Amino acid sequence: MNNNGFQHGNAAGMRIHVLPTKAFKTFAISLYAGVPLAEETVTSTALVPFVLRRGTASYPETTQFRERLEELYGAGFGFDVYKRGDHQIVQFRMDTINDSFVQSKESLLGESFAFLGEVLTRPALENGIFRSSYVATERETVRKKLESIVNDKIRYAAERCIEEMCKNEPYRLHPLGQRADLDALTPEKLYQSYNSWLDGAILDLYVVGDTTPEEVEKLVKRHFGRNTSETKDYTSRFSPVTVTEVRTVEEKLDVSQGKLNMGLRTSITYKDDSYATALMYNGILGGYPHSKLFVNVREKESLAYYASSRYDGHKGIGTIQSGIEVQNYGKAVDIITKQLEEMKAGRISDLELSQTKAMIRNLLSEIQDSAFEMISFDFNRQLSGKDRSTQELMDQVEGTGAEDVKAAADTFRLDTIYFLTGQKEE
Known part of the structure; x- marks a missing residue:
């Protein structure tokens, strides 16, 4: 227990952080997956969540995926890719109404975990790899996002300043990756990258709402089906850089x-x-x-x-x-x-x-x-x-x-x- 009210535990190779509270009418669920920023993996890691949000094994079509969220009383689902220090972080978020406010047959927290667990560990596949149409479309999505930075000169200058300043450090990399690397990411290559990303990522799962750490740990074991118990940690490797000249x-x-x-x-x-x-x-x-x-x-x-x-x-x-x-x-x-x-x-x-x-x-x-x-x-x-x-x-x-x-x-x-x-x- 820490003094911010979160209770911390581990399950299925993830660190679990639960804040039991009746202050909100919803459950806020956040899953962070962090890996070290690296030139070889930054673009594939950035592209992965864009493809994961297109469909899962049970809801392979994007329309089915969205309809499933509607069935969960309009649950919100989204993700972000950003950097914190020398780590690239993918964050998935779900926002689900608390069961006590609706007449629901099933536990909405449980259903949300089932959905998020599937997004992360059971994506929609064809021939054992990512669907080629999803990969092609989402490559363009990421490409456009990277191009929009070049067109927005305020953002461009901010990025370029960091690139120049940190030219020998991972921090120079943009969390969405590099346009030049996108075309090489075939469905097969991206699926390999996804698997090694999932194996290597430091996973932190947060829940704020009317629940308990015990309930959350049970749901994680049931729905994230990772047969690992080893949890990873951020090892802070910060060493200040001495400035010799401007x-x-x-x-x-x-x-x-x-x-x-x-x-x-x-x-x-x-x-x-x-x-x-x-x-x-x-x-x-x-x-x-x-x-x-x-x-x-x-x-x-x-x-x-x-x-x-x-x-x-x-x-x-x-x-x-x-x-x-x-x-x-x-x-x-x-x-x-x-x-x-x-x-x-x-x-x-x-x-x-x-x-x-x-x-x-x-x-x-x-x-x-x-x-x-x-x-x-x-x-x-x-x-x-x-x-x-x-x-x-x-x-x-x-x-x-x-x-x-x-x-x-x-x-x-x-x-x-x-x-x-x-x-x-x-």
Whole structure:
């Protein structure tokens, strides 16, 4: 039992996390499957869930698959593919109404498990491999998603900055994979990849709702039919990268507006006791509309169409995104760098501290209102090996002063400046 209310156990080679509660009218079910990010497997792993959602052994046609969800009183089913640190995570979600609210002959939680277990372990096959029509269609789905990043220059610049900064690390890879690798993924190859992905993945299954860990473990054994009892764990291999010099990368494309992105590295990650100070650092620097980047770069100097920062606590990376007129490049770099120096010098007002705390407090208190947010907060704990409740994090944020933020600022080092500029010479 941990202080967020989740009870933890194991069954069928999965880690099980159950939060028994009557607070919600539905069961929230989330299954995370994580593997290390790797060039050889990133694209096939990304494509697998797209094919799995097309049909299962009992509901091979996509229409039957969707009708089955309707029969479960309109249960919701979806998935995501993303990266956390150097891992690629596939997350399946189901949202099912609690039996006590409907006249149902069968246990809806049990039926949902039967459905999810089949999605994961018994996909629709032809001749012992994935259906070729499903693979062909879903390859195009993934291709379009990857192409849409190139067309969205804000996202493109953010991705390219990370690629350049982490060019020798798995983190450079996009969680949806690489377009060049899609065509080689035949139904046969993809089916092989799926099997090795399923064997190798670290599996975490979450349930929030009116149930018990005992009931969930029974359902997992019955419906996930994995004959393994060995559970795997995320071994945190984080080693901070030392920045020796700032690299500048310029790329020319047909854009009317320049995109200036910067990548920073820090030694503070989610599992550190000083994680709250890094959250505060990011919030004051560029996380919110009252932040230094927004006020100074965008409002006071009118240099940027947008200017903000993000912090990835699983990787120890901070990023700055801004959109500027191409000719203002030098000026924008100067003024953004100046904000970084202000942070390092500890020039942080009481107002900046209190507004940032209020923003983080709101985000943390909203977690309690959503079963899936509670799940995702606890999953950070599984990834990092750090047990910290939302309340503890809130208390740490509340207790953070300007000196603490200054100490965090000292760990953030500018690593890469990436500038996406227009092709036309002015």
